[in-house]
Amino acid sequence: MIEVKELRKSFGDVHALDGLTFSCPAGQITGLLGPNGAGKTTCLRTIYGLLQADTGAALIDGIDAQQDPLAARKKIGIFPDKFGLYERLTAREQVMYFARLHGMDSTRAAAATQQVLERLDMVAIADRRATGFSQGQRMKVALAQAIVHQPKHLILDEPSRGLDVMSTRILRDLLRELRSQGTSILFSSHVMQEVAALCDQVVVIAKGKVAAQGTPQELCELTGESALEEAFVKIIGTDEGIAA
Numbered sequence: 351m352i353e354v355k356e357l358r359k360s361f362g363d364v365h366a367l368d369g370l371t372f373s374c375p376a377g378q379i380t381g382l383l384g385p386n387g388a389g390k391t392t393c394l395r396t397i398y399g400l401l402q403a404d405t406g407a408a409l410i411d412g413i414d415a416q417q418d419p420l421a422a423r424k425k426i427g428i429f430p431d432k433f434g435l436y437e438r439l440t441a442r443e444q445v446m447y448f449a450r451l452h453g454m455d456s457t458r459a460a461a462a463t464q465q466v467l468e469r470l471d472m473v474a475i476a477d478r479r480a481t482g483f484s485q486g487q488r489m490k491v492a493l494a495q496a497i498v499h500q501p502k503h504l505i506l507d508e509p510s511r512g513l514d515v516m517s518t519r520i521l522r523d524l525l526r527e528l529r530s531q532g533t534s535i536l537f538s539s540h541v542m543q544e545v546a547a548l549c550d551q552v553v554v555i556a557k558g559k560v561a562a563q564g565t566p567q568e569l570c571e572l573t574g575e576s577a578l579e580e581a582f583v584k585i586i587g588t589d590e591g592i593a594a
Contacts, residue, residue, distance in 0.1 A: 351375055352397065352426075352503055352534055357406035359392055359558075366392040367403065368558035374536045376502070379529050381549035382538040385586055389558040390538040394507050397536075398428050410503060424452060427496035429506040429537075435480040435491055442467065442476045445494045452499035466494045470524070486517035493524065504528060506537035510544060522548060542579040552578075556586045 352374040359367040366389045374380040384390050395401040397408040399419040408415040408422075415422040435444060442463060449459035467476050470490050475483070480491065496504060504525075510518045525535055525548060539545050545552060546566045554562040554569070562569055562585045566578045573581040 351409075351411060352380075352505075352536055353407075353409040354393065354397065355407045355409065357393065357396060357408065358404045359389075359396060359401065360404055365558050367396070367406075369406070370555065370558055370560060371406075372553045372560055372563060374503075374534045376534045377529060377532045378550040379525060379535040379537070379548050381545040381552045382536065382555065383540075383545060383552055383582055384538075384555040384561075388555045388586075390555065391507060392558075393555070394505055394536070394538060398426055398505055399423060424499070425501055426503040426505055427499070427501035429492055429496045429504065429509055435483070435488060437481045438479055440477050440479055441472060441483075441487075441491050441494070444480065444491055445498050448495040449498045454499070462498050462500075463494075466498045470494055470520070485512050486514055486520075489513055489517050489521065493521065497528070501533070503534045504536070506535070508539060509537055510539070510541060518544075542577075542582065546578045554582060554585050561585050 354370055354372050357367045357370040370389065370393060382390050382393065392401060396403050397415055399415050399422065402416060410422040410425045413422045413425070439447070445466060446459050446463040449462050450456070454462060467473055470493060472490050472494065475487055480488070483491070509521055513521065529535060549566060551563065551565055552569060553560060562572065564572065569581045569585070570576060570578060573584040575581040575584060
């Protein structure tokens with residue numbers, strides 16, 4: 351389970367996180383929604399240790415990500431909002447590099463890399479350099495890097511941004527497969543259709559706090575709306591939010 355407890359983070363006079371608290375159970379997909387500047391990316395970066403919170407804690411299976419970041423990172427896969435690849439390396443080399451970073455010896459890393467390349471239907475591009483890869487191919491490499499060590503938790507920041515229809519479907523199918531295997535998945539998105547279709551629960555944040563939380567259907571019922579987008583607009587349009 352991923353647990354966020356009373357996270358606070360300020361940048362000068364800006365309170366990016368202001369007592370943010372929620373949890374992501376195993377075997378569920380949790381969507382993080384919020385307007386620009388709500389604190390979504392700050393929250394995710396704090397969970398996987400890229401940022402240090404001022405106060406509060408982000409726990410990965412009970413491990414404090416700030417007190418023991420290496421142990422916490424072994425349990426999570428990170429799918430970033432930008433697919434920064436080493437252009438001169440092949441897809442196989444990129445994925446294997448991440449496997450080695452997670453402590454696998456060369457034999458285990460090679461086997462794990464081959465397995466994930468086959469799982470994501472990447473064998474045809476496995477030994478091509480990343481230069482010239484399409485956005486969809488880059489997405490697959492980034493996703494392979496995130497799951498090569500078979501993490502119990504997966505964190506994604508705007509995962510479908512810039513992807514075509516087929517790449518988006520591949521991503522969604524994999525997330526559903528991972529959920530069925532007990533993986534805890536947390537992702538931020540602005541695509542309401544994607545959130546409504548995938549998420550078991552949605553956490554709406556505004557001004558660094560939880561404004562509402564529940565299933566997409568519960569948020570619609572809570573606001574008296576039939577569509578998640580309208581429910582979201584109503585929630586963030588309130589001064590204090592709605593507690594679900």
